[in-house]
Amino acid sequence: QKEVEQNSGPLSVPEGAIASLNCTYSDRGSQSFFWYRQYSGKSPELIMFIYSNGDKEDGRFTAQLNKASQYVSLLIRDSQPSDSATYLCAVKGIQGAQKLVFGQGTRLTINP
Amino acid sequence: KAGVTQTPRYLIKTRGQQVTLSCSPISGHRSVSWYQQTPGQGLQFLFEYFSETQRNKGNFPGRFSGRQFSNSRSEMNVSTLELGDSALYLCASEGGGETQYFGPGTRLLVL
Numbered sequence: 510q511k512e513v514e515q516n517s518g519p520l521s522v523p524e525g526a527i528a529s530l531n532c533t534y535s536d537r538g539s540q541s542f543f544w545y546r547q548y549s550g551k552s553p554e555l556i557m558f559i560y561s562n563g564d565k566e567d568g569r570f571t572a573q574l575n576k577a578s579q580y581v582s583l584l585i586r587d588s589q590p591s592d593s594a595t596y597l598c599a600v601k602g603i604q605g606a607q608k609l610v611f612g613q614g615t616r617l618t619i620n621p
Numbered sequence: 622k623a624g625v626t627q628t629p630r631y632l633i634k635t636r637g638q639q640v641t642l643s644c645s646p647i648s649g650h651r652s653v654s655w656y657q658q659t660p661g662q663g664l665q666f667l668f669e670y671f672s673e674t675q676r677n678k679g680n681f682p683g684r685f686s687g688r689q690f691s692n693s694r695s696e697m698n699v700s701t702l703e704l705g706d707s708a709l710y711l712c713a714s715e716g717g718g719e720t721q722y723f724g725p726g727t728r729l730l731v732l
Contacts, residue, residue: 552709552726553711553723555722601719607677608654608669609654609666609721612663613663614663
C-alpha cells in the first residue's frame with residue numbers, strides 16, 4: 510500500500526461546477542496535510558494546509574480532513590478553466606518523519 | 622519577500638558526469654528540502670537541511686548528497702550521473718510554520 514494515494518484521473522469537470530479531489534494516507538499518526546497545485550512545466554504551488562479534523566475554507570477552496578478514515582479532500586467551487594492542473598496531496602509525519610510524502614497527483618481539467 | 626530561487630534552471634549532462642544544483646530559500650527560512658520529480662515516480666523526498674545539518678534523508682543512493690551554508694543556501698550534488706537521474710529537481714523552503722514553498726526547479730537531462 511502506498512503511503513499517500515490519489516486517483517490519478519484525469520478528472521473532468523464543467524466550468525462553474527464543484528471539483529472534488531480525494532487523498533488517503535496510510536499512517537494514522539500523520540500530523541499535517543497539504544494540497545499543492547502544479548501547472549504543466551511549473552513547480553508545485555501551495556494551495557492549502559490543514560491540521561485538524563473538519564473543514565477549512567479559503568476562497569473557492571475547501572480542505573476536508575477525517576483522521577479516523579485517514580482521508581483528506583479538496584473541493585474547488587465555481588471551477589474555472591485556470592484551475593486545470595495537477596493537484597498533489599502531501600502528508601507530513603508519516604512514521605514520525607518530518608518530511609513531506611506526496612501522492613501521485615490528480616490531473617484536473619475544467620471544461621468551458 | 623523574494624521567493625525560492627534555484628540555479629541553473631536547465632542542465633544537460635552526460636552519463637558519468639557530476640552535477641551541482643543550488644537553492645536559495647526565502648529570506649529568514651532555515652530549512653531547505655530537496656525533491657526529485659519524474660513522471661514515473663512522482664515527487665520523492667531526497668533530504669532536508671536545517672541550520673547546516675542534514676535533518677532527514679530519503680531513500681536515494683549515496684551518489685546524491687547535499688549541504689547547507691550558514692546563510693541557509695543549499696546545494697545538492699549528484700555524482701556519476703545515470704540516465705535515470707533525468708528529472709525535475711525541486712527545492713522547498715520552510716520557515717518554521719510547517720508549510721513548504723517550492724522554487725521553480727532545475728530540469729536535468731542526462732544523455
